[in-house]
Amino acid sequence: MLDPWNDQSLLPPPINTFFCKHKLDLKELTYTTNNIVHILSRQSPLHKESAILSRFLYKFDKKFRNDIGYRNFKKVNTALKKYLTLNLLKDVENFSSYLPKENDNELYLPTRQMLEYILIRIVSFSKLMLRIVVCSKQSAIFYLDRIKRGESHWMCLMPYALLSRIWSMSLVLLQHSCNWYNQLHQVVDKLEVKGLPFLPLDYKLPDDLEEWLDMKNLNSHCSFNWTCKIKINIEAIAMEDDSGDLCESILDYVSQINENTDTADEHDIKLPSIIETFHTEDVQLKQSDVGVAVPRNILGKSADPPVGNKNKAAIHSIDTVTNFNSLKDFINKEEVLRNELNDNALTSHLSFMQWQALKTCLLNLDTNKNVPRKLQRKVERIWQEKCLDYK
Structure with missing residues (x-):
């Protein structure tokens, strides 16, 4: 069974209201819904970028069809299509229309099922934005790598710039959705249930959407292991001699290790020194003629000049x-x-x-x-x- 946030055929609960007898911060609830409507109604730049992305896919499908970055590029397009089918703006407008006005004497509020439906839609919206953020950054990594290597760099600059713009806008919407959910989730327990429950009995809404989405580790999800360069601190590894100078060669470093092993406790197991093992291996190699190892990459080449x-x-x-x-x-x-x-x-x-x-x-x-x-x-x-x- 699919989770409610992943079910596209999820129907909204029946419209109903109840008379609120206890105090409720109605200004904060109205401000949050108006903020959602205000931000989602101004997403024409994202719609324009998604239209450019779909046209790029249509034009360069045969040229980049076997490229790994292009596959993630198509995943971004699929997530943007699902974002357009998820009409969160209309659902929030319907919910906010049933909120009481300031001049109303009687306080009638929507039911808990109606607010739970809005929260489920916000979770679906945040999941789509997270998918767009991850796939767009992964695809941009491959295009940027091709630009650095000089392979079809003119054909890679446009999708790289397009993915960068989509990544920035979707990341802002993802952060907004987490704030919207956390503000509306505080009001769920203060609303009453009218009729049948909307969510399954064994399903529980997440308390904190940022923690549920693991926003702290977002950068690790978007990157690959081969893009992270390991930096080694040579100064911390290098040893110093008695005069304070660094070891000039590897033999000085080996001799210092052997001195440390010689001065160890007598009860400890004494291991052979590094220089001794080098000498014994050299003697064994000289005694037994095993031939010369020939690498495979020189087969078929000419003899030594x-x-x-x-x-x-x-x-x-x-x-x-x-x-x-x-x-x-x-x-x-x-x-x-x-x-x-x-x-x-x-x-x-x-x-x-x-x-x-x-x-x-x-x-x-x-x-x-x-x-x-x-x-x-x-x-x-x-x-x-x-x-x-x-x-």
Whole structure:
């Protein structure tokens, strides 16, 4: 059985009122309903963005049909269609029309079933907004990643901007819906029941909608694990020697660990030191000739080049670029190494589109106006941004 907030065929309860004998803060209830009507009646920007989104889906369905970000893009469109079918504005207007006015002498209020129906509709509205927020941000992550990699960036800028606007508007509506629910839920117990109950006997409305939707962990729901970069604090890990200086090499670090293990308690189990294990492994490898491990990625490649070619390959570096001629030689040589799948290629980890973007930025440098030192600094900056940062 579906929950009431997830049931599209849920019918509203019969319209009825009761005479309220106890005191009730009618101003707060009227203010909340008027606020809902005022905000929901001004959502024409969201409707325009949803219309643009549907036209984008119609035009680029064949181009991006196998893209993961495009699938989440279609989920946003489906949630927006359900938002249009959920006419929360009309339900709240009907409920507010039965609230007594300030000039009325007798206080007749709607029944509890009518307010419970409004709360159920607000929960459905908040669930749809949460779905739009999550799917739009997940889809925008994929489009932003393609923009950074330079793959169809002109075709990805428009959906990325569109998703950003929809995400911001739906997030504001989600926060508003939580406030509306919490304000109206305080009045439920003060209204009387007339006729049959509206909700099932085993169903209970959530006391706090923000806690029920887990709004605190909203950012973790919208992101992926591969988008979170782990930052390691090297200063906290690095050890210092007696003079206060950091260890200069890994061997100093290993020797300090061995000294700490030697000064441990005699009752503890003494483990072999790290350097000793290194020496014993080296002796065992020397005694038993196990051959040379050959990786699979070099199968089918040519044999080792002669000594002269090795010296030339060692010179192949971005540091050798000083003028426009050396820059062209470096790019041509890197192009040849990439085509041959050579291990000496410095951009072997880049895709074809990333390499084209890097090569275009390097060739577009105005070498006539730049001093060789400035040119070298610009080349190093472009190399860092478009090559080294992708490792």
